[in-house]
Amino acid sequence: MKNSSHIYTPVQPFAVQPEGGVVYREFLPDLRLREYIYCYWQLKTTCPLTAPFHYRVVADGCMDIFFELHDPRQSFIMGFSDAYTCFPLEGDFNYVGIRFLPGMFPRLFPLNAAELSKQTTTLEEVAPAITCFLTGRFHEEMKEEELRPLLDAFLLDHIAKKVLPADNRLLEAVDLIIQHSGVISIEKELPPGISSRQLRRLFEFYIGDTPKAFSKVVRFQKILQSTHYPHHIRRNRAYLDAGYYDQAHFIREFKTLYGLTPAKVFGK
Numbered sequence: 001m002k003n004s005s006h007i008y009t010p011v012q013p014f015a016v017q018p019e020g021g022v023v024y025r026e027f028l029p030d031l032r033l034r035e036y037i038y039c040y041w042q043l044k045t046t047c048p049l050t051a052p053f054h055y056r057v058v059a060d061g062c063m064d065i066f067f068e069l070h071d072p073r074q075s076f077i078m079g080f081s082d083a084y085t086c087f088p089l090e091g092d093f094n095y096v097g098i099r100f101l102p103g104m105f106p107r108l109f110p111l112n113a114a115e116l117s118k119q120t121t122t123l124e125e126v127a128p129a130i131t132c133f134l135t136g137r138f139h140e141e142m143k144e145e146e147l148r149p150l151l152d153a154f155l156l157d158h159i160a161k162k163v164l165p166a167d168n169r170l171l172e173a174v175d176l177i178i179q180h181s182g183v184i185s186i187e188k189e190l191p192p193g194i195s196s197r198q199l200r201r202l203f204e205f206y207i208g209d210t211p212k213a214f215s216k217v218v219r220f221q222k223i224l225q226s227t228h229y230p231h232h233i234r235r236n237r238a239y240l241d242a243g244y245y246d247q248a249h250f251i252r253e254f255k256t257l258y259g260l261t262p263a264k265v266f267g268k
Contacts, residue, residue: 008101008178010038010060011224013258013265021049026099030152036104036159038062040151042144044069044094055087058224059257061217063105063113063208065123065130066097069142072134075123077105079116080208082217084259094140096147098155102214103174103206107164108155113208130154169194170202173211182219183243186211219243220257 012024023046026039043055059081067075070093078085080102106113109127116126124131133154138147172191176184187196194202203211223242239250254262 008038008061008218009225010062010099010221011058012041012060013056013058013224021045021047022053022055027148029148030156033152033155033159036101036108037155038099038101040148041097041099042095042147043097045092048092049090053089055089056259057085057087058220058259059083059217060099060221061102061207061214063100063116064097065100065127066095067123067134067138069094069096069138070140072138073131075131075134076120077116077123077126078120079118080113080214081118082209082213083118083256085120086259096138098151103170106206107166108158108162110162110164112205114204117208167202167206169199170206173199173203174207174214177211177215177218181222181242182215182217184215186215216253217257220254223254224258 012026022043024041024043026041028034029037029040045053057078061080063080064078065075066078100108103113105111109130111126123134137150137154169191173186176189176191177186186199190196190199200210203209203214207214219242223239239247242250244250244253251261254265258265
């Protein structure tokens with residue numbers, strides 16, 4: 001069975017809304033890694049900042065590893081979250097990250113994703129082998145074009161040695177949620193041979209939260225992908241088609257997942 005994560009395109013707004021003094025870019029991993037990894041990314045200053053920069057990460061259903069290229073010992077992992085997160089950054093920084101598709105990090109580095117949910121943890125506590133690799137191979141003078149080959153080589157070598165087999169029942173459930181843009185009653189459309197309790201356990205282990213929480217994030221991400229048509233969302237009440245009960249429900253949930261109201265993001 002083919003997992004539809006290959007059509008899941010999580011949006012981080014800063015990718016299309018850069019600010020002065022800070023740049024963000026995403027770049028693809030080796031083709032053989034794209035079953036597991038959505039992208040690599042880099043967030044860095046072009047000059048030292050004179051005021052704090054608040055980097056907003058919206059809920060996207062993914063798990064990310066990131067580290068400071070100036071000092072790779074500063075490496076972290078961010079688990080699944082059903083709310084936005086804001087990182088206050090100052091001075092001069094150069095962060096590099098790996099964004100794993102939903103459910104894929106626990107397959108590569110076996111752990112319970114629920115233990116990392118809604119938090120950012122020091123990477124050394126979770127995967128010391130990755131920390132060792134980062135501190136041994138990366139440095140502040142490294143050029144951008146050198147990043148991807150190093151990350152690709154490490155991850156390709158790792159998956160050649162150790163990957164947990166996929167549970168088709170989980171893949172099918174994730175597939176259904178993504179295909180329906182999060183607007184689905186997963187309990188009524190369970191994959192064959194699994195109970196709602198078993199499915200919840202699989203989601204908590206691999207995704208980091210429940211099928212309901214994951215569906216909420218996927219639905220929100222679908223709205224973000226419609227930002228080219230903001231007036232359509234508001235004037236034609238497209239949020240109803242996206243599964244929200246009413247405008248108040250849409251605004252409340254959007255603000256929780258993004259950190260701003262739809263009016264501030266899409267314009268009045």
